Amino acid sequence: MRKRFALSRLADVAANDMLPRAQRLLLGARQSLADYGRELVGEDFEERTRLLRQRYERQGGDPFGLDPETAKYLIIACSFFHRKYFRTEVHGLETLPEGRVLIVANHSGQLPLDGAIIGSALFLDLHPPRIIRAMVEKWAHSLPFVSTFFSRVGQVVGVPENARRLLELEETLLVFPEGTRGISKPFNQRYQLSEFGLGFMRLAIETNTPIVPVGVIGAEEQYINLGNVQWMARALKMPVFPLVPQWFIPGAQLPLPTKYRLYFGEPMRFDGDADDDDAVIEEKVWVVRQTIQSLLHRGLRERKSIFF
Amino acid sequence: MQEPPDNDDERRQRDRRQQARRAIDHLPVDVIERIETGPVMITGIVGRLGRRLARQLHRSRAVIGLDRRPFPDRPKDIEHHEIDIRRNKAKDIFRSKRLAALVHLGTMHDPTRTAEEQQTWNVLGFQKLLEYVRLYDVPKLVLLSSASLYGARPDNAQFLGEDAPLLGAGAFSEMRHLVEVDMLAQSFFWKHPKTETVILRPAHILGTVHNAPSNYLRLRVVPTLLGYDPMVQVVHQDDVVRAIQLALRPGVRGIFNIAGPPALPLSRGLRMLGRKSVPLPYPLAKAGIDRLWRAKMTGFPAPELDFIRYVCMADDRRAREQLGYQPQIDLEHTLASVDEGEWG
Numbered sequence: 001m002r003k004r005f006a007l008s009r010l011a012d013v014a015a016n017d018m019l020p021r022a023q024r025l026l027l028g029a030r031q032s033l034a035d036y037g038r039e040l041v042g043e044d045f046e047e048r049t050r051l052l053r054q055r056y057e058r059q060g061g062d063p064f065g066l067d068p069e070t071a072k073y074l075i076i077a078c079s080f081f082h083r084k085y086f087r088t089e090v091h092g093l094e095t096l097p098e099g100r101v102l103i104v105a106n107h108s109g110q111l112p113l114d115g116a117i118i119g120s121a122l123f124l125d126l127h128p129p130r131i132i133r134a135m136v137e138k139w140a141h142s143l144p145f146v147s148t149f150f151s152r153v154g155q156v157v158g159v160p161e162n163a164r165r166l167l168e169l170e171e172t173l174l175v176f177p178e179g180t181r182g183i184s185k186p187f188n189q190r191y192q193l194s195e196f197g198l199g200f201m202r203l204a205i206e207t208n209t210p211i212v213p214v215g216v217i218g219a220e221e222q223y224i225n226l227g228n229v230q231w232m233a234r235a236l237k238m239p240v241f242p243l244v245p246q247w248f249i250p251g252a253q254l255p256l257p258t259k260y261r262l263y264f265g266e267p268m269r270f271d272g273d274a275d276d277d278d279a280v281i282e283e284k285v286w287v288v289r290q291t292i293q294s295l296l297h298r299g300l301r302e303r304k305s306i307f308f
Numbered sequence: 309m310q311e312p313p314d315n316d317d318e319r320r321q322r323d324r325r326q327q328a329r330r331a332i333d334h335l336p337v338d339v340i341e342r343i344e345t346g347p348v349m350i351t352g353i354v355g356r357l358g359r360r361l362a363r364q365l366h367r368s369r370a371v372i373g374l375d376r377r378p379f380p381d382r383p384k385d386i387e388h389h390e391i392d393i394r395r396n397k398a399k400d401i402f403r404s405k406r407l408a409a410l411v412h413l414g415t416m417h418d419p420t421r422t423a424e425e426q427q428t429w430n431v432l433g434f435q436k437l438l439e440y441v442r443l444y445d446v447p448k449l450v451l452l453s454s455a456s457l458y459g460a461r462p463d464n465a466q467f468l469g470e471d472a473p474l475l476g477a478g479a480f481s482e483m484r485h486l487v488e489v490d491m492l493a494q495s496f497f498w499k500h501p502k503t504e505t506v507i508l509r510p511a512h513i514l515g516t517v518h519n520a521p522s523n524y525l526r527l528r529v530v531p532t533l534l535g536y537d538p539m540v541q542v543v544h545q546d547d548v549v550r551a552i553q554l555a556l557r558p559g560v561r562g563i564f565n566i567a568g569p570p571a572l573p574l575s576r577g578l579r580m581l582g583r584k585s586v587p588l589p590y591p592l593a594k595a596g597i598d599r600l601w602r603a604k605m606t607g608f609p610a611p612e613l614d615f616i617r618y619v620c621m622a623d624d625r626r627a628r629e630q631l632g633y634q635p636q637i638d639l640e641h642t643l644a645s646v647d648e649g650e651w652g
Contacts, residue, residue, distance in 0.1 A: 060570035063621070064466050065539045067573075142462035142618070144535025144590065151539070157619075161465035 040079045041124060045072075048129040059169070064133075064162070065151035071131055074153050075123050081113065082120035085257055086218060090121050092264035095212075100167045101267070102209045103132070103174045104200060106193055106292055107182030109219030109255070110242050115174060117260055118214065122172065133166050134174045135159075160199065167207040175200045177285070184240040186227045190220035191296050196289050198281045205284075206274035210267035213288055215295030217263070221306050222255035223247075258306050263295040332559035343447050343504075343558040346408025347372050349401070351393055351437070353386075354379045356517045357452075358413045361549050362386055372405060374398060375414065393433040402440040409448035409556055410441055415489055417519060419482055419609050430485045431492070438496050441503055448504045450555045452548075453490045455509045455541070455565055457483065460620035466539070467623035470509070470563040480611035497561070506555040508548075510566035511622055512615075515545030515645045520612055525646045530578055534587040537575045538619045543568030544637040544645055554631045564631050565622035569639040574616055581643050590617065 038045070052068040082088050108114060119132040135158035141147040156162045166173050176182060177196040185194065204211050225242040233241035246252050268291065270284050332340065348365055352358045353373030365371050366386050373379055373388040382388055391397050393414060416429045434451075441449050458468045459476035474491070477484040490507060497505035512521035521542065524530065543566060551566045578585045588596070593613060600606040614620075627633040637645075 061572060063539065063571050065537075065573055138463040144533070146535075147462070148535060148537045151537075156466060157463060159463065159465045161467065161469075165465075165467055 037076065040083050041076055045124075048123065051128050052131060062154070063169075064154065064156050064166070066131065066133075066154035067152045068131070070152040071154060075120060078116045078120040079124060082117055082124065082260075086113075086117060086260040088117055088121060088218075088260040088262060090125050090262045090264070092266075093121065093126055093262075095266050096126065096264060097210050097212070097267045100170045100207065100209045101172045102167065102200060102204050102211045103172060103214055104211055104288055104292065105174065105176060105214035105216055106191075106296060107176035107178045108185060108190070108216065110184060110223040110225055110244060111255070112176075112183060113222065113255060114216045114219045115176070117219075118174060118216070118262060121262055130172045132174045133171045135163060160203065163203055164207055167203070167209050173209075177289075180239045184225065184228055184242045185220070186225045186242075187220075191217075191300060193289055193293055193296075196285050198278060198285055201270065201281050201285045201288070202274045205270050205272055208271075210269050211288055212267050213265040213291045213295060215263040215265070215292055215299050216260070217296065217299035217303060218258040218260035218306070221258045224256075256307075259303075259308055261299050261303065263299050265291050265295055335558055339447050340558045342406065343408050343556070345369060347405055348409045348411060348556065349374055349405070349407050350411045350413060351375065352412070352414030353388065355413060356515070357513070357545055357548065360545060361411065361413070361552055364549055364553060369408070372401065372407075374401065393437060394428065398436065399440055399443075402444045402446070407444070407446045409450060410437060410446055411450045411452075411552060411556070412437060413452050415452070415486065417486070418607075420604070420607060423482065426482075427485045431488050434489050434492055438492060441496075442500055446503060448506070448556060448558075449493070449496070450506045450508065450552055451489070451493045452552065453493070453507050453509045454486065455511045455567075455622035456615065456620060457487050457490055457509065458620055458622070460538070460614040460618040462618050464619050464621075466619060467621055468565070469623045470565055470626060479614055480609070482609060482611070494563070504558070504561040506560055507563040508551055508555060508566055509563065509622060510548050510551070511541035511543045511568060511624075513545055513548055514542045514642055516648055517545050520608065521615075522646045523607060524616075525577070525581060525583070525643070527583075530583045530585045531593060532574065532578070532585045532587045533593060533613065533617050534589045536590070536617045537573050538615075538617065539571045539621060540574050540577065540615075540619075541567045541571045541621045542577070542639075542642050543635060544642040547635045547637055547642075550636065551627065551631065551633050554633055560631060562626075562630070564627040564633070565624045566627055566633065567622050567624035568635045568637070568642055571621055572639065577643055580640065581646075 049068055049072050056062045056066065056068060103118065105114065105118060115132070115134055122130045122132050131154045133154050133156060136150050136155045138157055140150060141157050156166065163173060177200050178194045179197060181194040203209070223244045223246060225244050227243050229241045229243055233239065268288065272280070347370035349372045350358050350362060351374045353362055354375040354377040358373070358375070362371050362373065363383070366383050371386045373382070373386055374391065374393060375388070376390060376392045378390055379388045389401060412434065414433070416426050455468070457474040457476040458464070458472050459474070459478060461475065474487045477487045493505055493507050496503070513519055514522050514525065547568055548566060551564070554560065555564070575585070590613070594610050597606060597608060597610045597613065601609055624633070
């Protein structure tokens, strides 16, 4: 029956024709989004989350406040960078020992995306999955939302007691012994390791933890840092002020889509006295540093292109 | 190659147990007997925790109460003295009884009292008690302090050991006298090794007790701080009573943190209790509570907000290893206990 008013005809068309079509479209979009999500994080993502949840439930919950259900969403966000943006290649992950591990990596890239990518690799490419634990600056834990977020995704306040406790709980701890010196290296010093701190070695000896060295290739080129402006850093009371031209171009704040390559080395065990003189500890640290440097050399040799 | 870590832990535990045994070996037999069978004096016995402790102890040994409040419904065999600990009369009781132990629960926590009253009651009163303990060679002193004295701070380690500094008074100066009491006991520990001094620092005690954490959880609508959800440790009042009983054994001395079931995010605790919570931005909450406090409309001073903002958790491994303490009451019952009646 033909409707008399234009408006009611329109309503008719909308209800009988357009609405199902829109529903189909929406369903399709949701489906493809889900497919895309599955493609990103893998078929067994829920299974992985469940395994982790069980692990922490057995302990009566993580005492630092990690919640696998919240961490899951961060992993999904990171997986886009891990799988699509940086298309990470992971080497040597199969030699990662069980139980407590101290992962020591070179730090680079102006923003700590290297940590996020190592974390994604351990969650998505390892079986059983692990959640990486790292130490965060103390002031971050005084900020609303930020402090809660960090603690739910497993990142803890940066004090030595926490590192010790995490290893005693058989967690996987990530440290960057180069610290800010490493992450804000200018472009002309790329892949040259700066000085290592000694704390991680004392920690590993004290808690009898194997060290797994990791070489991260690709992060150095994600932001081109022309140099650190010291007076600017002093004026803004920041640890460093890197001069990254890209950051001043509107819309170009994302890192360059380099290809990330992670090289996990064989686990290294050290013994001796954790309270030994600096000179003795330095020798052991030197061994780790050389191992990471040679992983970096190997990675750079094998790499044909920065972006592919 | 070093030993696997779990063997390491076991060895450490074994060493500590041996240490504890050696500590008893050094004590003369008559002192051990005195500690095990003599009368126990409890200050602040009329408080809810004091009554529970008295009920546990009075069947097996003599219990003497010291409190300025009356104790009308006390069991017949408990001797109660209704006096102020600052008065000299307290000394007579110490003189006439060969006490096995003094359990000091009588610290004043009520922040609505004047600073002067809290100061003289807590510090002067405790100092007098210490003097009597020294004069009459009481072989055991147990002080119930608190893990809150470490202070809730953003740069706290997740688990604070007994050697962590007591920084609680930094942001919350009204807590100063409680820190002083703890310090007095610490220096007494070193100066008078003949008395076994035990300082217990429990996490937030929940139950029928009227302390800040229990009162907070009893609120019908619980305010929280927007964007903050720290991990909190709670312990049931009966687990604290158990810890005090363990501390009364001969050979036990030192400082022990006491924690209950595993820690949990504050929000989860409120959900488990089925409480409605209202998140407020910190500056707003602080200003509001300051107003209410000045108008005497709330029992919560604003610095206490730090405890629902930052983490303040105690490491109770020493209590588990050396004291043999193990919390018996699970998380659900510990939380639910704030809604129980007087003797629930």
